[in-house]
Structure formats: C-alpha cells, structure tokens
Amino acid sequence: MGGDVDIEWARSIARAELEHALPRRWSHSQGVERAAEKLTACLSAADALLLRASAILHDVGYAPRLARTGFHPLDGARFLRDEHGVDEQLTRLVANHSCALLEAEERGLRGELEAEFPLPHDRLLVDALIYADMTTTPDGSQTTQSARITEIIGRYGPDTLVGRFIQRAEPEIMAATRRIERALQNQPR
Structure with missing residues (x-):
C-alpha cells in the first residue's frame, strides 16, 4: 500500500477480516469510522484519510486468524505491516489506538509494542482515534466516552x-x- 492511504482498500480489508468472523466488531469498526469522519474538519485532507483508515482498521487484530499474541492492537498492526506493507503512520495508529500502551503494559507486551510501533508524534491524530473509538458502542452507535468506559468495565469486569x-x-x-472537542469548537463555521 505504501505511503498513500486508500480508504476503500482499508474498508475492504476490515470487512474481509471482521464481517463474518466477528459481525459485532465489524459494526463497531464501521461506527468508529463514521465518528472519525465527523472529526475531519480539524485535519488536513491526508490526515483525514489516515484517521478514517485507522478507524476502520483499528480492531482488525481481533480477527481469529490474525490473533497471535491475543493483544489486538499489536496483532492488527503486524498483519497490516507484514501482509500488506501498510504505511508506517497507519500501522502505528492501529498499534497504539485508545491508550494501547497501557494495556500492553498489563499484558507484558509494552516493550514489543514500543519497539515495533512507536507512539505516533501527531497528538491530534492519536486523540481523534481515541475519541472516535471511545464514543462508539460495540454495536456501532454513538455514545459518550464515560458510558463507553462504564460499558467496557461492565463487560469485562x-x-x-x-x-x-x-x-x-x-x-x-x-x-x-x-x-478534540476544543479543536472542533475552534473550527470556522
């Protein structure tokens, strides 16, 4: 795939890996992309595509055939890098989505994650992906970040x-x- 981000390609990869194996995860991924699309006003055109692609692909590592470590951000980023030669920025966003370093630490995988996929430097993109993921329910509906955190704690314990x-x-x-809310408020109307 190289340096150009192709949203249709990203969507087709996520669909192929998630739609039948994990339909609820596929619904969530589509909802995260919709949420990301609403944030593109505060990004350049290239970054907007990168955000949307990372949003639709962020959970691809949950696909049963891709799960190697059981840590979906790392498994997904490795799949995208190794099987598809995906842009480094995109793999780093997928690998680090939604504070993944903290979960990697809990799993004893922080060193691996940081070595292979350092945290992206673009704070706005990182924040936008967190926002899109954490304001989308498992079924793809919009929610608040507080309700999403409560749902995750309730689901897992x-x-x-x-x-x-x-x-x-x-x-x-x-x-x-x-x-992100401040960045959106500062956009010209």
Whole structure:
C-alpha cells in the first residue's frame, strides 16, 4: 500500500477480516469510522484519510486468524505491516489506538509494542482515534466516552486485565476527548 492511504482498500480489508468472523466488531469498526469522519474538519485532507483508515482498521487484530499474541492492537498492526506493507503512520495508529500502551503494559507486551510501533508524534491524530473509538458502542452507535468506559468495565469486569487497563486509561481518554472537542469548537463555521 505504501505511503498513500486508500480508504476503500482499508474498508475492504476490515470487512474481509471482521464481517463474518466477528459481525459485532465489524459494526463497531464501521461506527468508529463514521465518528472519525465527523472529526475531519480539524485535519488536513491526508490526515483525514489516515484517521478514517485507522478507524476502520483499528480492531482488525481481533480477527481469529490474525490473533497471535491475543493483544489486538499489536496483532492488527503486524498483519497490516507484514501482509500488506501498510504505511508506517497507519500501522502505528492501529498499534497504539485508545491508550494501547497501557494495556500492553498489563499484558507484558509494552516493550514489543514500543519497539515495533512507536507512539505516533501527531497528538491530534492519536486523540481523534481515541475519541472516535471511545464514543462508539460495540454495536456501532454513538455514545459518550464515560458510558463507553462504564460499558467496557461492565463487560469485562473491574478486576480483569481489560478492566484494570481501561480504568488506568480513563484520565487520558477523557483528556483526549476534551482536546478534540476544543479543536472542533475552534473550527470556522
């Protein structure tokens, strides 16, 4: 795929990996892309495409055939890099979506994640992907970040690996949401 981001290609890859194997995850991914599309006004055209592609692909690592480590951000980014030669910025966004470093730490994979896919430098893109993911329900509907965090804790349990991670990530998720809301408010009408 190289340096150009092709949203139709990204959508077809996510669909192929998720639609039948994990239909609810596919619905969520489509909802995250819709949420990301609403944020493109505060981005350049190239970054808007990058955000939308990372949004639709962010959970591709959940696909059963791709799960190697059981940590979907790392499995998805490796798949995109190794099987498709995807743009480095895109793989780094997928690998680091929604405070993934904190979950990687819980799993003992932080060193691997940081070595292979360093956190992207563009804070606005990182925040926008957090916002899009954390304001979308598992079924693809819009929600608030608070309700989404509560849903994740309820689904996994507060004392599970994912429950502990999301509770640790909550302050950063809330801060990213505030930064995106400010960026949107500062856009010309």
